[in-house]
Every structure is written in C-alpha cells, then in structure tokens.
Amino acid sequence: DTGVSQDPRHKITKRGQNVTFRCDPISEHNRLYWYRQTLGQGPEFLTYFQNEAQLEKSRLLSDRFSAERPKGSFSTLEIQRTEQGDSAMYLCASSDRSYNEQFFGPGTRLTVL
Amino acid sequence: GQNIDQPTEMTATEGAIVQINCTYQTSGFNGLFWYQQHAGEAPTFLSYNVLDGLEEKGRFSSFLSRSKGYSYLLLKELQMKDSASYLCAVKNDYKLSFGAGTTVTVRA
Numbered sequence: 001d002t003g004v005s006q007d008p009r010h011k012i013t014k015r016g017q018n019v020t021f022r023c024d025p026i027s028e029h030n031r032l033y034w035y036r037q038t039l040g041q042g043p044e045f046l047t048y049f050q051n052e053a054q055l056e057k058s059r060l061l062s063d064r065f066s067a068e069r070p071k072g073s074f075s076t077l078e079i080q081r082t083e084q085g086d087s088a089m090y091l092c093a094s095s096d097r098s099y100n101e102q103f104f105g106p107g108t109r110l111t112v113l
Numbered sequence: 114g115q116n117i118d119q120p121t122e123m124t125a126t127e128g129a130i131v132q133i134n135c136t137y138q139t140s141g142f143n144g145l146f147w148y149q150q151h152a153g154e155a156p157t158f159l160s161y162n163v164l165d166g167l168e169e170k171g172r173f174s175s176f177l178s179r180s181k182g183y184s185y186l187l188l189k190e191l192q193m194k195d196s197a198s199y200l201c202a203v204k205n206d207y208k209l210s211f212g213a214g215t216t217v218t219v220r221a
Contacts, residue, residue: 004155031207042117042200042211043156056208091155095207100144100163102209104155 002026004105006092012111013082020078021108025094032075033102034067035091036060043091049075082112115139117212119201124218125191133186133215135201146202146209147175147186156200160186191219 005024013019025032030051035043046065048056051072061067064082069075079086089109093102116138125131137145144163148156162168162177162184174187188195198214 033207033209035209040213042202042214043209045208045210048207100161100204101146101158104148104157106155109153 004092004094004103006090006105006108008108009106010109010111012113014113015084016081018078018080019082019110020076021090021092021110023075023077023092023105025074025092026096026103027073029094029096029103030072031095031097032069033093033095034075034077035093037089037091037107038087046077079110082110084112086110087112115203115205115210117201117203117210119199119212119215121213122216122218124220126220127191127193129191131188131191131217133188133199133201133217135184135186135212137182137184137201137203137212139182139203139205139210141205142179142203143206144204145175145177145184146204147173147184148200148202148211150198150200150214152198159199188217193219193221195219 007022032049034046037043049069064080067077089107091107092105095102119135147159150156160175167176172189177184196219200214201212202209
C-alpha cells in the first residue's frame with residue numbers, strides 16, 4: 001500500500017501529558033498537510049509543509065503544538081501538556097505540486113482524559 | 114474568512130438520486146473539491162471543479178458556478194455503501210477549507 005500512513009491510529013492520554021504523532025506521505029509528494037477534525041465538523045487546517053519548510057501555521061495551532069518534517073519525508077506533530085479540548089481526529093494529507101488533490105491518511109484519534 | 118455551507122443531513126432510498134448543495138464565500142478560490150468520508154475513516158477524493166460546469170464521474174457528478182459561489186454533488190443510483198458524510202472543500206492556494214459535511218443515509 002503506497003498511500004498516506006499515520007501512526008498511531010488511536011491514542012488515549014491523560015491531561016497534561018505530551019503526545020507525538022507520525023505521518024508518512026506518499027513517497028513522491030513534496031507537500032504535506034495536517035488537519036484536525038472534531039465530531040460533526042469538517043477537517044480544519046493546522047499547518048503545511050513544502051519539502052522540509054513549514055510555510056504556514058493556523059491560529060488553531062497554539063504554542064503547545066509543534067510540527068516538523070526534518071528531511072522532507074515523514075512529519076511529526078507533537079502536542080505538549082494536552083488538554084481535553086485537544087481530543088479530535090488528527091489527519092495528515094499529502095499532494096504533489098502537479099496535482100490539486102490531497103490524499104488523506106487514516107488519521108490518529110486522540111482522546112485526552 | 115471562509116464560509117462554506119451545506120445541509121447537515123439527507124436521506125434517500127436505494128436506487129434514487131440525491132443532490133447535495135454547497136454554497137461558499139471565501140477570500141480566495143482555486144477550485145472546489147468533494148470528498149466522501151465514512152464514519153471513523155479518512156476523507157477520500159470524489160471530484161474536483163475549477164471551471165464552471167458539470168464534471169461527471171460514473172455515478173457521481175459535480176457542478177460549479179463560481180459567480181454564484183455554488184456547487185452541488187449529484188449521486189445517482191444510490192447504493193447502501195453510499196451512506197457516508199460528504200464534504201465540500203474550497204481550495205485557496207494550497208489550503209483546503211471544509212464545510213461541516215452532509216450525512217447521507219441510504220434506506221433500503
């Protein structure tokens with residue numbers, strides 16, 4: 001399977017703990033996106049990478065959130081000092097510069113107790 | 114800002130046709146996407162419109178009117194597996210802004 005993969009698929013953590021999620025995009029895609037989706041809503045844009053450069057961060061991404069894409073391949077999203085409001089599905093997507101379509105991964109569902 | 118509206122829920126019978134409308138007011142426009150999302154799964158691409166008119170893809174068609182800020186997704190010959198959420202998304206440069214989604218329930 002050469003689609004977008006995310007790990008873990010599910011994460012349950014206690015409030016105040018740090019969590020890190022990983023996304024592996026489609027190999028030839030140089031653009032990578034993170035979105036967050038809560039129940040009954042569409043995905044909301046969080047941040048965007050072109051190769052290893054983070055070109056935009058949404059205002060939704062507070063100082064507790066940090067994302068990296070160190071070698072322009074996989075990406076990580078870290079949430080520090082998690083809060084119950086961080087509970088959501090975190091989706092990663094990738095695209096090639098010649099395509100408009102963004103291909104989504106299966107998501108990481110985060111539950112903060 | 115981005116404002117993308119679509120109905121919350123629709124119900125239709127197997128074999129029928131359903132039309133999901135989407136209206137948008139956005140600060141930029143580089144195309145409109147429709148995605149299908151089954152419960153607990155990732156969105157999957159259905160269609161893309163950048164010019165006005167109708168795009169047909171098998172049982173699914175999508176229409177765009179940029180002057181009216183309006184699109185619709187037409188699902189024909191509905192099947193039970195089409196029960197899902199359908200997301201309208203506007204592309205502005207590289208970023209997608211999504212509506213809240215329309216949950217379609219197909220009844221036997």
